[in-house]
Amino acid sequence: MTLSEIANGKVAPRTGIRLDNISKQYGSNIVIDDVSLHVEPGTVTALIGPSGAGKSTFLRCINLLERPDAGTIQVAGHTIEPGKVINAKDLAALRSTVGMVFQSFNLFPHMSALKNVSFPQQKVLGRSKSEADDRAMQLLERVGLKDKANQHPGRCSGGQQQRIAIARALALDPSIMLFDEPTSALDPEVGLEVLAVMRELADDGMTMIVVTHEMQFARDVSDTLVVMADCKIIEQGDPRAIMSDPQEARTRRFLRAVLER
C-alpha cells in the first residue's frame, strides 16, 4: 500500500484548493499583498523566495493559522472569506482537509511517538483507541519508525521527529498537505530521509504545497514552482523552465544566490 492509501484507508480523495486575493498586514506592515494561487488536485506546488517574502505567512494563511485580512479560500466545497466571520463548520472542514508539517516539528513532547499520531485521531475523528493506534502503527511503519513507537520525541533525531510529524498529519486523512520549510532545521543528510517520505507522498498523488529552500526537490518533484518576493507572487510555472530561464530579474537574482552557493 502507498502512504496516502494507508492514510486514507483507500485511494486519496484528490482535492485542490483555490486562494484568491489574499492580503495580510500587521498594523501598517504589509506581509501578503493580494496573492492568488490555484492548486490543482494531486499536484505539488513548491513555494520559494527570499526570507521575508511572505512564503511562510502565506502558507499559514491557507489553514488560517494566520487570519488573512481579505480574500477567499475555496476548498472541498467550502468557501471561506477570512475577512468576515468564519463559522465553526467551515473552519473544521478546512482543518480536516488540510494537514500541516512545521519547520520545528512541534510534536507533543509529553507523548510517545505512537500517542502523538494516535491521540489527534481519537479527538478529531472520534476513532476508538485501538483503531487509532492501529492506524498510527501502520503510518509509523511506513515512515520507517515502527521501532520508535514507544519513544518520546526527545529520544528521536530531528529527521525522525519530522517523519513522526508527517505521520501525525497523515493520520487525520488530509487531502492537502502543507509543508513549512520541513527540512530547514535538519542537517542535509537527515533532511534526505524527510524528503524521501515527501517524494513518496507526492508520487501517491497527494496535493502538496511546500515552502522550501531545497532547489533540487523543487525542480524534481514539484509540478508548479511559485516564486514569492516582497509579499507577492512574482513568477510561477514549470519549475525547470523557471529555473533555467527566469523571466523576472528578482527571480534571477534569487536563483543565482541559491544555486551558486
Add this chain to the structure above:
Amino acid sequence: MDAFSAVLQGLPMTLMLTASAFAIGIVGAVPLAVGLSSSNIVVRLACRLFVDLVRGVPIIVWLFLLKFGIQIGTFKFDPVSAAIVGLGVVSVAYLAEIYRGGLEAVPRGQGEASGALGLSRGTTFLHVMVPQAFRIVSPSIATYLTGLLKDSSIASTIIVAEMVFQSQSFARQHPTMEGILPYVLVGILYIALSLPVAYLSRSLDARMRKAVYV
C-alpha cells in the same frame, strides 16, 4: 510540660492550615490563570487587578482585615477560618501567576500544531498545554508550598494555636533561658517539614524531565 511537647501541640494546626490553604490555591488558581491569559481584555484586567491587589498587601494585613474587619449580620470569622480563607486567597493569587507563567512558557508551536490538527481549544488546553506547563511550574509550586508552610505562622497573630503560637505561650510561661528553647525547636521543625517537600519536588521534576525530554 516541656518545650518540645508544647510546640508539637501546634503541629496539627500548622499542617491543617497549610494543607487547606494550598488545596484552595491549587484549585482556585486554575480559572484565575486562564483569566490572566484571556483574550477578553475586561476579564484579563479584572483577574490582573485581583492578583496584584492580593499580592500587594502583606498576609498579616489580610488576616487582620478578615478577622477584625468583617462582620456581616451576626457573622464574624473565627480565627481559624480567617486564617484558612486569608492564606487560601493569597495562595490562589500567587499560584495563578505561577500557572500563567508556565502556560506562557509552553512553546507557541504546540498551540499552532494543535490548531492545525483541528484539536478543540479545550482539548488543546487540557491535553497539550497543561501537562507541559505542569512540568515547567512544579518546582515553583513546591517552593511556594514551603513558603506557605512558614507563612502559616502569621496566623499566630490572630490567635490561631499553631506551632509559633504554642511556642510563644510556652515562652511567656517560662521567662528564663528555657523560654528561648521552643523557638529553636519550632525552627528545626519547619526545616524538617520543608525537606520532604523539596525532595519530593526534585525527584518528581527529575522523573518528568526524563519522561519528556530525554
